[in-house]
Amino acid sequence: MLSHSPDGTWLIKRSGMSRSVKATVKPRTCGVNHLIWRRLGSCWSTFPSRSESSARWVALVKPGGVVALHEADWGLEYGSLAALDRLLSVFADYSKANGIDLFVGRRLPRMLQAAGLVDVQVNSILQVCPLGNPRRMLLLEFAKNLRDRILSQGLIPEAEFNESIAALKLYLEDPASLVLSLLYIQAWGRKP
Secondary structure, three states, X not given: OEOOOHHHHHHHHHHOXXXXXXXXXOHHHOOOEEEEEEEOOOOOOOOOOHHHHHHHHHHHEEEEEEEEEEEEEOOOOOOOOHHHXXXXXXXXXXXXXXXXXXXXXXXXXXXXXXXXOEEEEEEEEOOXXXXXXXXXXXXXXXXHHHHHHHHHOOOOOHHHHHHHHHHHHHHHHOOOOOOEOOEEEEEEEEOO
């Protein structure tokens, strides 16, 4: 399934390609694509292992083709708000208990190399999120979305969770608070 990827424009120009490919893993598409572009976790959920998914993306491109991945990496420590640090700790515990790798972004280059790609390159993206930027409230939205699952797994008492959410909301609504996006890692390489 071919589709133009506006998010991949910079990467596509860097790799010399003129369009993006959203990979549907079907045997008839193996070895025929110029570029495979996947972002934010969707490429890991359909395979039992990351190495299998990396190898599958490589199989989809023809020799000389490029596999490009864009992933978040939660490797940031805020340190300026105890409630935020507590929620990040709870997110990490939840992720570990549910087989989610919050640090997959930093592993992308090695995974692409292990899958047989050459000329692997990396770009990192970190954004400042001023008041009004939708990414500013992302951790708050994650907490709200995961609330029931986090509480049902007993990772934090409900009262502490509610207090942490309230403190985080006040912090994020304060224009003086410096809020950074997650760290995003883009990695791409060419199939020999």
